[in-house]
Amino acid sequence: MTEEKEMNVVPFVVVGFLFTEEDDWNRVARTDFVEEEVDQFVKIIRHVLFKKDANVKVAAMPVAVPPSDVHEALKQFYRILSGKKPER
Secondary structure, X not given: OOOOOOOOOOOOOOOOOOOOOOOOHHHOOOOOOXXXXXXXXXXXXXXXXXXXXXXXXXXXXXOOOOHHHHHHHHHHHHHXXXXXXXXX
């Protein structure tokens, strides 16, 4: 039986800019992802950002948030991955 090594968790952020004439964030940001789209997104990130021979597993939450919400989005995603209850 092969023993699985414990992996380090290293947060990373993909940063970009959205250019739009729209004033309402909710009119441009999608929230209706299906599992296949998330899987494809994760594969693209893995392929583009990390070396092929690196033992890297990627967990990603494809969500676009305004800069003021980035910190909270990262905290929520960490809670999802770690199984911790949200802080009130």
